[in-house]
Amino acid sequence: xxxxxxxxxxxRCDLIQAxxxxxxxxxxxxxxxxxxxxxxxxxxINIENTNRGDKKNQNIIDSxxxxxxxxxxxxxMSGVTSPARPWFxxxxxxxxxxxxxxxxxxLDAVGSRMNTAFLRSNLYNVLPICYGDMGLFGxxxxxxxxxxxxxxxxxxxxxxxxxxxxxxxxLKVDTFFRKFKMTARQIILKFAIxxxxxxxxxxxxxxxxxxxxxYENNQQETWFEICHLIxxxxxxxxxxxxxxxxxxxxxxxxxxxxxGRNKSETFLRESGYDYFPVFTPRWxxxxxxxxxxxxxxMEALGxxxxxxxxxxxxxxxxxxxxxxxxxxxxxxxxxxxxLTPGDITYNDIREGYQGLRPVHExxxxxxxxxxxxxxxxxxxxRAFFEDLFLMLANSDRRQITAREIDERHxxxxxxxxxxxxxxxxxxxxxxxxxxxxxxxxxxxxxEPPPEAQGKDLxxxxxxxxxxxxxxxGLGAVDRFMSFVAGAASYNQEVLDKVDSDNAxxxxxxxxxxxxxxxxxxxxxxxxxxNRQKAQQQAQQAEVARxxxxxxxxxxxxxxxxxxxxxxxDAVLGV
Numbered sequence: 001x002x003x004x005x006x007x008x009x010x011x012r013c014d015l016i017q018a019x020x021x022x023x024x025x026x027x028x029x030x031x032x033x034x035x036x037x038x039x040x041x042x043x044x045i046n047i048e049n050t051n052r053g054d055k056k057n058q059n060i061i062d063s064x065x066x067x068x069x070x071x072x073x074x075x076x077m078s079g080v081t082s083p084a085r086p087w088f089x090x091x092x093x094x095x096x097x098x099x100x101x102x103x104x105x106x107l108d109a110v111g112s113r114m115n116t117a118f119l120r121s122n123l124y125n126v127l128p129i130c131y132g133d134m135g136l137f138g139x140x141x142x143x144x145x146x147x148x149x150x151x152x153x154x155x156x157x158x159x160x161x162x163x164x165x166x167x168x169x170x171l172k173v174d175t176f177f178r179k180f181k182m183t184a185r186q187i188i189l190k191f192a193i194x195x196x197x198x199x200x201x202x203x204x205x206x207x208x209x210x211x212x213x214x215y216e217n218n219q220q221e222t223w224f225e226i227c228h229l230i231x232x233x234x235x236x237x238x239x240x241x242x243x244x245x246x247x248x249x250x251x252x253x254x255x256x257x258x259x260g261r262n263k264s265e266t267f268l269r270e271s272g273y274d275y276f277p278v279f280t281p282r283w284x285x286x287x288x289x290x291x292x293x294x295x296x297x298m299e300a301l302g303x304x305x306x307x308x309x310x311x312x313x314x315x316x317x318x319x320x321x322x323x324x325x326x327x328x329x330x331x332x333x334x335x336x337x338x339l340t341p342g343d344i345t346y347n348d349i350r351e352g353y354q355g356l357r358p359v360h361e362x363x364x365x366x367x368x369x370x371x372x373x374x375x376x377x378x379x380x381x382r383a384f385f386e387d388l389f390l391m392l393a394n395s396d397r398r399q400i401t402a403r404e405i406d407e408r409h410x411x412x413x414x415x416x417x418x419x420x421x422x423x424x425x426x427x428x429x430x431x432x433x434x435x436x437x438x439x440x441x442x443x444x445x446x447e448p449p450p451e452a453q454g455k456d457l458x459x460x461x462x463x464x465x466x467x468x469x470x471x472x473g474l475g476a477v478d479r480f481m482s483f484v485a486g487a488a489s490y491n492q493e494v495l496d497k498v499d500s501d502n503a504x505x506x507x508x509x510x511x512x513x514x515x516x517x518x519x520x521x522x523x524x525x526x527x528x529x530n531r532q533k534a535q536q537q538a539q540q541a542e543v544a545r546x547x548x549x550x551x552x553x554x555x556x557x558x559x560x561x562x563x564x565x566x567x568x569d570a571v572l573g574v
Contacts, residue, residue, distance in 0.1 A: 010267070013229050013251060020164035020177045027291055031137050031160050034297050037304050038065045038136055044159025062311040064377045065297075065304045068384035069136055072296065075389020076131040079465035080423065083124045086115060087463035088432060093456040101522055102449040109446055114432070117152045117439060126155040130281060130427075133160055135384065138283045138292030141165070143176075144431075145277065146438055153438050165280055167290055168232075173426075174248075176230040176278040179255060184211050185220035191252065191268040206268050208254050225255035226268070233272055246272030275434050281427035283419060300383035307376045314369050321366075385416065420465060432459050 028045050035043035036059045060066065081087050090107045092098040098107070118124070130140035142157040158178060166175035182190070188211070192202045204212055214222040233249040240246075252268040282292030297304075326339075337345050381387065436457070439445050484498055 009251075010253065013227070013253065016175075016229060016231070017164075017177055017179075017227060020166060020175070023166075023290070024161075024164050028161060030298070034136055034301060035160075037301070037308065038069055038297060039132070042133065042136065042159060044162030046161075059308060061315070062307050062373075062377075064307060065300065065380050065384075068381050068386045069132055069297070071386050071389050072135045072384045073128045073132040075385065076135075077124075077128050079389070080131075080420070080463050081124070081127055081428075082463065083119060085464075086111070087466075088428070088459055088461050090114075091458045091460055092452060093458045097451050097455055099522075100449070100451050103452045106446065106448055106452060110436075113444060113446075114435060114439065117435065117444070120151050121147070121153055121155065123155050126157045129157045130279075134281055134283045134292065134423075135295055136297035138295040138298060139165075139280060140282075140427075141278065141280050143278050144434060144438075146442075152442065152444065153435060165278075165290055171285070171288065173278070173280045173290070174232055174276055176228075176276075176280075178228045180226055180228070181223045182226050183221045183223055184214040187211050187224060187226070187268070188215055188220075206266065211254070226252060227255045228252050230273070230276070230278060243271040246274050248273040248276055275437060276430075277434065279427050279431060281423050284422065296384040300380045303376050303379050303383070307373065307380065310369065310373050310376065314366065314373065317366055317369065388416075416465070424461065428461065429459060 032043060032045060035041075038060075040057045040060070088111070090111050092103065092107070097103055126142050130142055133140040137160045139160065140157075141160075141163055142155050145154050145156070146152075147154040162180060163176060163178040165173050165177075168174045187207060188202060189199075192204065192207055193199055194203060195201060211224060214220065214224075228250070230248055230250045233245065233247060235245055235249070236247055237245040249270075249272045251270050253266075254268065283295035284293055286293045328337075332345075335345070436445070481498075
């Protein structure tokens with residue numbers, strides 16, 4: 001029988017921590033290099049740098065890559081999850097049920113409430129950070145937690161290198177480990193005070209002696225390493241009420257406590273989730289790799305480093321031309337020499353004296369170097385999709401259209417297609433699912449109509465980028481309808497080949513117009529029935545009017561000479 005690798009749950013956590021950190025090691029050097037040359041403050045590999053303001057951008061001379069990354073962040077935010085316009089809508093997998101009026105109104109109400117909840121939370125502060133990490137390091141990461149203070153939920157972003165992840169057999173991330181720092185005061189406030197209304201009642205049993213001593217000895221700002229592990233719960237109990245028996249376990253503990261207290265079953269906090277609360281969107285996944293790869297930062301790293309070297313040499317060349325190294329006779333060694341414009345240096349003129357002159361007589365060809373640098377900058381900008389995203393970031397969001405994006409940057413959209421699909425799978429789909437679950441748990445989702453109960457929800461994305469991808473299908477519809485209109489000008493019977501109702505539904509779906517702008521089939525049927533009844537009533541009224549007019553004419557018509565009888569009287573035999 002194989003020996004057990006651990007004895008307690010805490011020892012198991014230590015084992016998982018060691019394994020995950022070892023698995024991450026091969027990525028750390030690459031992440032560090034990317035951070036050093038593009039975003040020095042985004043690396044969290046060394047937690048000792050927490051709250052340190054030391055200068056970290058020594059490797060950045062030319063900021064082209066940094067600015068391109070900023071544009072990518074803004075462009076992804078504007079094009080995929082813009083807070084200024086709806087970027088998703090809810091439907092049902094059963095399309096026929098989705099067209100029911102009560103169901104459509106319920107779906108619109110739920111979508112509106114979710115958008116409001118997103119705006120009230122800090123989601124739109126966290127997403128740009130996540131997009132930036134995706135573009136630079138290949139992987140972004142943040143966590144969602146319920147917020148019982150009125151904001152429904154809160155989101156917390158994490159730096160690359162500060163966390164480790166693992167995935168299950170289906171290649172979905174289901175394990176998360178993070179090591180970070182907290183002050184003694186923060187630890188006590190978050191874990192040891194059970195009732196915020198009674199801050200003086202502190203449960204010292206959950207913290208180490210070192211934390212307690214720091215807190216009681218007026219050293220409350222002393223930093224301690226804290227670990228947080230979320231994984232599938234081996235003690236899962238579906239019927240249990242305690243949070244630690246939920247589908248995913250969540251434990252906080254001090255890293256490397258020396259007093260032995262936290263080497264036992266004692267944790268700072270032991271709880272759980274009904275869902276996996278961590279989102280780890282990846283730019284691209286290579287096979288069974290856990291962390292993302294082939295992102296713009298990784299692909300452009302060679303050009304980024306070349307740009308820094310070239311820019312440094314270009315500045316050196318300019319400096320040598322503007323402030324060249326000089327040579328002169330030895331008689332000037334101890335003399336006062338001024339190189340300030342307008343100053344005079346006095347020295348006895350002797351035969352063969354040439355004064356000061358530049359050491360380098362070569363004229364540097366700066367223009368060719370600058371041209372090469374410009375080519376490198378363009379490659380970096382193309383790698384970060386700057387031409388596409390810059391239009392989104394700098395344009396008026398109310399005026400930019402998906403058709404305009406498609407027409408200008410069709411090839412870029414093709415390249416971004418797989419990235420956006422991966423983003424939907426890793427981030428947007430689980431984000432909406434989990435937030436819907438939290439809102440429903442808090443009673444913020446209205447009761448669905450009977451037709452929608454038990455039906456699966458379907459998420460449809462209607463952002464600018466999502467609509468731009470649909471433009472291919474929309475173009476086919478436009479060309480078809482234009483052809484039909486042209487053919488109908490010669491023969492009206494060709495219109496019989498077109499199902500106009502379905503054509504409108506297809507066009508509305510491709511353009512992602514709000515569902516309330518298009519009537520349901522039921523509403524259209526009622527309108528047409530009422531219109532038909534009105535037409536029939538009008539026809540009947542017209543027939544009655546004509547009959548009355550005819551009767552009047554007959555009554556006024558005279559027959560026979562000298563006889564005072566009308567034609568109507570004659571007809572009636574009067």
